[in-house]
Amino acid sequence: MPPSHPAANTRPGSTPFSNPRESSMSTDGQALMVGRRVLYLSHAGPDVYALIRAAAGGAFDVVTLERDDDEERCRRIADCEAVICAATRLTKRHLDAGRRLRVVHHQGVGWQDTLDWQEVKRRGLPLALTPEGTTIGVAEHAILLMLAAAKRLSFADAELRRGRWHVNALRGVSRELYGMTIGYVGMGRIGQAVAERLVAFGCTGVYADPAVRLPPEVEARLALRPGSLDEALQASDLVTLHVPLTPATRGIIGREALSRMKPGAIVINTSRGGLIDEAALVDALANGQVLAAGLDVFEREPPAPDSPLLKLDNVVLTPHISAGTRDAMRQKMAAIFRNLTSFFATGQLANRVELP
Incomplete structure (x- = not known):
């Protein structure tokens, strides 16, 4: 990678x-x-x-x-x-x-x-x-999307505005970040800033980045361990992307990668939309392989009005504003x-x- x-x-x-x-x-x-x-x-x-x-x-x-x-x-x-x-x-x-x-x-x-x-x-x-x-805004936005996706915030907000009081409806699907294993695809400035902030949430993590090996004392402080992309996908309750879009990373989260994630994992992307095969993600969200997603970036920006992502209630979407x-x-x-x-x-x- x-x-x-x-x-x-x-x-x-x-x-x-x-x-x-x-x-x-x-x-x-x-x-x-x-x-x-x-x-x-x-x-x-x-x-x-x-x-x-x-x-x-x-x-x-x-x-x-x-x-x-x-x-x-x-x-x-x-x-x-x-x-x-x-x-x-x-x-x-x-x-x-x-x-x-x-x-x-x-x-x-x-x-x-x-x-x-x-x-x-x-x-x-x-x-x-x-x-x-760039770093602080994107890191904070990634955590915002994590919390919103885990608690199905956009669905709960929209339903309440329609007069529907779902006090019990989400108890079986909403999640807490506490105790989650986070998979970091990329551990540059932003990945490290996210990990710093997730210490307070009681998270541990696996990071996949062939260009970065954090000092042992930093790994210990952030409760992180290095691993391959496969290890990060398979071990994690939530996967967050922090790599640039290059020919090598385009579509790095496709059908095969999604199938290797834990059932019910959460996917967060504040980097570039082209990192994810959106059609594959839509299918994984629809069939429950992926519990929820938080996306600030898209393959096409803005997404087409008929994009299937816009119809899903287990996705939180923002218009590429994490650093804005x-x-x-x-x-x-x-x-x-x-x-x-x-x-x-x-x-x-x-x-x-x-x-x-």
Whole structure:
């Protein structure tokens, strides 16, 4: 199984894309940044744009979209030197239009499926990630989904709103996290943050990650042991996914993997929808092999209106929002603009991806 964290492919190093004329940076580094245009590729609301501009602090000219329109993206990117991308995929068309681009900065860490990295590499553009601000929100959201799925929260809430008082109906199927064995597929920053928080719930765990072996004292403190993917699936009451989407991980939770889980296991995914074969998961949820699921990500985003997942009452669904908190946004944008300031002034770019 591939590594759980893209940080393994990044380095703080330098890049040749800085201009020697810009090396005499002012004390705070901002004087040289004024007028540099940075496009925020996704369309968002005024509150989000306000957070971005506050982080830029007037040191950059932040370019935003009036509507979610690709023609506007291509027009806006034309005179920008940097682009911040995440939810909206950065495509060859955007890169063709962005003739002045000198750097691509991802808002998170899951870059493999959110930009045309082959084109980024071909053009010699450096790509940086933003690990800051992702971990806590995703870890908390994973636990939110665990609790909600285990207690059938969405069903109970919906039924109560319909006037149905199911005080006894869920006693035979709802679960407590206490005493559960958790299977972690991936033990990078987020996987470890989830495990840290589940200590308070009295959980133990098996983690499958060929790139990570935690120190023995950390394993003991978090009540974890390493194992293979098969061991994690077979031993666990709940399986939570914390790996990037790559050709090797696509569909890693398919029919065969689901059949190897404990009957009545719970599945949680806050990583990427393509990690799970949704048709296989729907069947497992319908036949009881999987008790419940909590999903923040989907094979297609948003899911089709007729997606079978939307019809199941043992699934808790959220629209890819685990890292999308105000707190995370502030931290991410502050980190991005610090990094861009460093890049344009000195050529130094933290968390740069070594593209394959």
